[in-house]
Amino acid sequence: MKYAYALTAMLCGFFVGCSEQKSEPLPDLPPVEIPADVYGFYSGQMPCDYCDRRIVDMDLLSDGTVLAVQTTVKGTAQVDTLRGTFVYADSIVKMDLSDKTVHWDFKRDKVGNLAYMKQGDVFRDADGMKAVMVRFYKKIKK
Known part of the structure; x- marks a missing residue:
């Protein structure tokens, strides 16, 4: 019985000693910078289970905002x-649209286009084709 009290006292001392550890503050991390060539106009076709076709045109703006125009065709065309906003890290563009009710992820390829991702992987349809948003480069007028 004496040993049970001693063991209990040792365990309580161990837990109390561990709970008093102070953690060091985390260092300030530099902000993630979005490469300038991510911003721009993109257009492409997105997958759609409930419609015939879904075409999206979108602008990724330098202030981290997105403006997307989505045309859904199911008999007639509906434009939304x-x-x-969007963030960019590790070649992935993550978007939250329409008060965070719509979430899209895209993987950026080596030429700057964006491939739609579903559940963490690049989406491929039944024929193995990717849904790609093509980046359009505008000519600078002099």
């Missing part, structure tokens, strides 16, 4: 304007 979606606004939101």
Whole structure:
């Protein structure tokens, strides 16, 4: 019985000693910078289970906002304007649109186009084709 009390006292001392550890503050991390060539106009076709076709035109703006115009065709065409924000890290563009009710992820390829991602992987349809948003480069007028 004496040993049970001693063991209990040792365990309580161990837990109390561990709970008093002070953690060091985390260092300030530099902000993630978005490469300038990510910003721009993109257009492409997105997958759609409930419609015939879904075409999206979107602008990724330098202030981290997105303006997307989505045309959904199911017998007739319906046009929706979606606004939101995006972040870029590790070649992935993550977007939250329409008050965070719509979330899209894209993997940026080596030429700057964006491939739609679903559940963490680049989406491929039944024929193995990717849904790609093509980046359009505008000519600078002199």
